[in-house]
Amino acid sequence: MVSIDIPPHPWWKPGLDLHRGGDSYAHLLSATRGLLDAVAGVDAPEAVLAEVAGEVSRIAGRLNSYTTSDESQIAGTRMDLPGRGHPLVVPYRTTSWTSVRMTAEVTFTRIHLGDGGAVHGGVTALLFDEVLGRFANHGRQPARTAFLHVNYRRLVPLDVDLDILTKVDRAEGRKLYITAELSHDGTVLADAEGLFVAVSAQ
Numbered sequence: 001m002v003s004i005d006i007p008p009h010p011w012w013k014p015g016l017d018l019h020r021g022g023d024s025y026a027h028l029l030s031a032t033r034g035l036l037d038a039v040a041g042v043d044a045p046e047a048v049l050a051e052v053a054g055e056v057s058r059i060a061g062r063l064n065s066y067t068t069s070d071e072s073q074i075a076g077t078r079m080d081l082p083g084r085g086h087p088l089v090v091p092y093r094t095t096s097w098t099s100v101r102m103t104a105e106v107t108f109t110r111i112h113l114g115d116g117g118a119v120h121g122g123v124t125a126l127l128f129d130e131v132l133g134r135f136a137n138h139g140r141q142p143a144r145t146a147f148l149h150v151n152y153r154r155l156v157p158l159d160v161d162l163d164i165l166t167k168v169d170r171a172e173g174r175k176l177y178i179t180a181e182l183s184h185d186g187t188v189l190a191d192a193e194g195l196f197v198a199v200s201a202q
């Protein structure tokens, strides 16, 4: 159960049903992430790859007939699902949230592998931009990332539950400085500082 003391509905989609797609979308997302992991790790005979490619293309074509505008797509708006329910976003799970502090958990999988058995550095940066940006945009004015500084302290492992701690460091007018740490068993693997500048709602 997520402990939350700010309005759970983000400013940018007032009135939007945040559970569109129901459990079926959650299953589709989970299956899609599973497919990406499978593709990232595969070494199969060409005939098998060709057959699967045909099946995946057929499935994509079926979904493409339901493509909608970015205003009404489900991806990115399912706050109840890991990674806001977006297939590109790293599937972190928020565990607590106040106006100044947010905690979350994340488990990287095969699709996130860079080299040497560790998570790709760009994926770590994506996670930080997402987590800091989401935190910066909920219960506050809309804000965009002006800069994101990431320190890679240790290799980040796959298939291990990791902790994320995000905090507001300071606010200066429209500028909000937010920090985050990614850790395992109390050891910081990477940390980040981001500047988010408040802008007018579009």
Ligand SMILES: CCCCCCCCCCCCCCCC(=O)SCCNC(=O)CCNC(=O)[C@H](O)C(C)(C)COP(=O)(O)OP(=O)(O)OC[C@H]1O[C@@H](n2cnc3c(N)ncnc32)[C@H](O)[C@@H]1OP(=O)(O)O
Pocket (backbone or CB within 6 Å): 010, 012, 129, 130, 131, 132, 133, 134, 137, 142, 143, 144, 145, 146, 147, 173, 174, 175, 195, 197, 198, 199
């Ligand atoms: C609209 C919101 C969408 C959100 C959607 C819904 C969110 C739902 C959850 C989403 C979770 C994922 C969220 C991901 C968040 C992104 O990834 S956002 C995408 C990546 N970022 C961008 O594309 C931003 C592109 N840049 C810009 O739009 C503009 O440069 C900015 C950042 C808004 C600033 O422009 P501006 O408003 O004209 O500000 P400006 O007057 O130039 O500067 C204001 C102050 O900031 C300082 N500043 C500006 N840039 C910098 C910098 N790089 N370094 C240092 N200081 C700087 C200035 O020096 C100035 O300081 P003061 O003089 O006031 O002391």
